[in-house]
Amino acid sequence: MQGENPNDKPMVKETGLGATLSDSLLLEQLGQGRSSRDGAFEEIFARYRHLVYGVLFRMTGDRDEAEELSQEVFLKLYTHRFRSGESHNLQGWLYRVATNLGFNSLRSRQRQRNRLDRLAHERPEHGSGSDPGVEVLRQEERDAVRQILATLPERQAACLTLRQMGLSYAEIAQAVGVSPGSVGTLLARAECTFKERYLSNDKEANYGMR
Amino acid sequence: MGCVDIGKLRAFCDGEVASGEAKQIETHVARCISCREQLDGVRKAGSFVAAKMNAIAPLPGEAPPGIEASLAAIRRREPRLATKTAEGNTARGLSRWIGGLVAGATFHWRASVAGLVAVAVVISLVALPPVRTIADDLLGIFRVQKFTQVTLDPGTLKNLPNFDPSKMGTFDGITREPSSSTVASPAEAAARLDFPLRLPQHLPAGVTNNPKLAVTDSFSVAYTFDLARATTYMASMGITGIDLPKSLNGQKISGTMPVHVIASYGEGVPGAAMALFQGRSPVVEIPDGVNLDEVFNAIYSLPGLPPELVVQLRAIDWRTTAPVPVLKGDTSRKLTVDGVEGLLVRNDIEKVTVLFWQKDGIVYVMAGDVADSDLVAAANSLK
Known part of the structure; x- marks a missing residue:
């Protein structure tokens, strides 16, 4: 099965050698009887949970929420029935579900923030670092980045997040559901808009303070 | 055009x-x-x-909870997922552990980096879930010159609180994950290393000689311990009676993971997969004035640490030696490999063998689900 299609080749980042079973074999087992299914599920979980959590933390900025949504992703996997004969790409599937949940949370968080903003001038959350000034700045920067991500089209936000995680264009393409040739265009557009909005927010913020 | x-x-x-x-x-x-x-x-x-x-990448203190805790939460949400036996967990733990180690910590790197920090090394060493985290650090304090085994029964670590180093100090100096990239050829990999790349000339039967080479660039992190916050944190965890290391207060400890490469052979092929990690030793720098005895005594007096583990940890010379956890059911032995003394750990359930050694300043970890003798022969053929 493996080797026929280069896209089938799993990028095993977490387990490397420890992963003696290929992703496609695990997926096959996931579709089988209960005991092999549960074993396969846990192996997949061990293999990919850091990737999934990584996506969700970046998008939500909240450990608890990232963890809860990660569980959601794997619960979806457990109940998802991959069509037999379908050329699955497990990693791409997981990234797709994760970025989708992450983006929804990012959006709804943004809506919430906008409501709050109208009610009161929001204070940035204080971190717990020894230098509160630095922590506040870091938190502000993180908030600003997520705020802008929320305004981008979902695919573009996903591209930026996955690229930051060091994924190749081929991997991003699988996760986002486009051809590898379109990733460059998506990234370039996303970066251009991101930069524009970030700089104009900065300007507004400075203007407002003075 | x-x-x-x-x-x-x-x-x-x-x-x-x-x-x-x-x-x-x-x-x-x-x-x-x-x-x-x-x-x-x-x-x-x-x-x-x-x-x-x-800026939005997770910092070391922002890693997900331990894997068993996550799985337990998933099982609560999906009752159809059966609860696994402890034995099963151990076996899977080892597989993950070896994998994490050999895979060069691309995604575990934060845990590894935390491990670079003196305090965090031992804390994460014994934090739950035991096996995986420990092994994420193939790091010692200062510089790894040799490996020693630490025998561990994961069951005895259950009572250990889950510590979060970011609540006791500040991590800084990290802005991004280290970039790991697959390169097309050994020559390309060699060009990115500051030491000669060595690959096995003889592979175990069935293992195809077509390694996937992934190079990870050097990265580092620093951690500053804050006595006042640590005191508050310990109190909030209900832990008393520990003399926190005063000499560590406000001191910046930095750790560097130099450039390294992982060659994987036959990935995903049961019975014929092998991987080799090589890189200079990770280095931890600790400022003058830090009393390390004080630091270690504080760590060793943490509640929930099994005494038999403390005895083993106390015997380690952290400046030169990295601990390798050996679990119940594993076998391990010292041996000569690549012309130097090394350590071999074998898990018969997973049928995986791992070799650790250091030669000419380069740390090597080789693992395979092949026979011990075949793996050693491959290690001896590095060139």
């Missing part, structure tokens, strides 16, 4: 176009002002956004 569209230019910046095409783009851009300007814009926007995006 005509003008280059923006998506191609973006891919060109990331080295994501075929080399022939890249040459064409280069030639064209050299002649075409508008493409040159556009390329410049794409580059600038790219690096601007990359810098901003790096």
Whole structure:
């Protein structure tokens, strides 16, 4: 099965050698009887949970929420029935579900923030670092980045997040559901808009303070 | 070649176009002002956004909870998932552990980095879930020259509180995950290393000689311990009676993981998979004035640490020696490998063997689901 299609080749980042079973074999087992299914599920979980959590933390900025949504992703996997004969790409599937949940949370968080903003001038959350000034700045920067991500089209936000995680264009393409040739265009557009909005927010913020 | 569209230019910046095409783009851009300007814009926007995006990557204190805790939560939400036996967990733990170690911690790197820090090394060493975290650190304090085994029964670590080093100090100096990339050939890998790349000349039967080579660039992190916050944190965890290391207060400890490479053979092929990690030892720098005895005594007096583990940890010379956890059911032995003393750990359930050794300042970890003797023979054939 493996080797026929280069896209089938799993990028095993977490387990490397420890992963003696290929992703496609695990997926096959996931579709089988209960005991092999549960074993396969846990192996997949061990293999990919850091990737999934990584996506969700970046998008939500909240450990608890990232963890809860990660569980959601794997619960979806457990109940998802991959069509037999379908050329699955497990990693791409997981990234797709994760970025989708992450983006929804990012959006709804943004809506919430906008409501709050109208009610009161929001204070940035204080971190717990020894230098509160630095922590506040870091938190502000993180908030600003997520705020802008929320305004981008979902695919573009996903591209930026996955690229930051060091994924190749081929991997991003699988996760986002486009051809590898379109990733460059998506990234370039996303970066251009991101930069524009970030700089104009900065300007507004400075203007407002003075 | 005509003008280059923006998506191609973006891919060109990331080295994501075929080399022939890249040459064409280069030639064209050299002649075409508008493409040159556009390329410049794409580059600038790219690096601007990359810098901003790096800010939202998780910091060491922001890692997910332990795997068993996560799985338990998933099982609560999906009752159809059976609860596994403890034995099963141990076996899987080892597999993950070896994998994490050999895979060079691309995604475990934060845990590894935390492990670079003196305090965190031992805390994460004994934190739950035991096996995986420990093994994430193939790091010792200062510099790894040799490996020693630490026998561990994961069951005895259940009562250990889950410590979060970020509540006792500040991590800084990390802005991004280390970039790990697959390279096309040994020559390309060698060009990125500051030591000679060595690969096995004899592989175990059935293992195909077509290694996937992944190089991870050097990265580092620093941690500053804050006595006052640590005191508050310990109190909030209900832990009393520990003399926190006063000499560590406000001191910045830094750790560096130098450039390293992992060659994987036959990935995903049961019974014929093998991987080799090689790189200079991770280095931890601790400022003068820190009393290490004080630091270690504080760690060893943490509640929940099994006394038999403390005895073993106390015997380790952290400046030169990295602990390798050996679980109940594993076998381990010292042996001569690659002309030096090494350590071999075998898990019969997973049928995986791992070899650890250090030669000429380079740390090697080789693992395979092949026979011990075959793995040793492959290690002895490095060239």
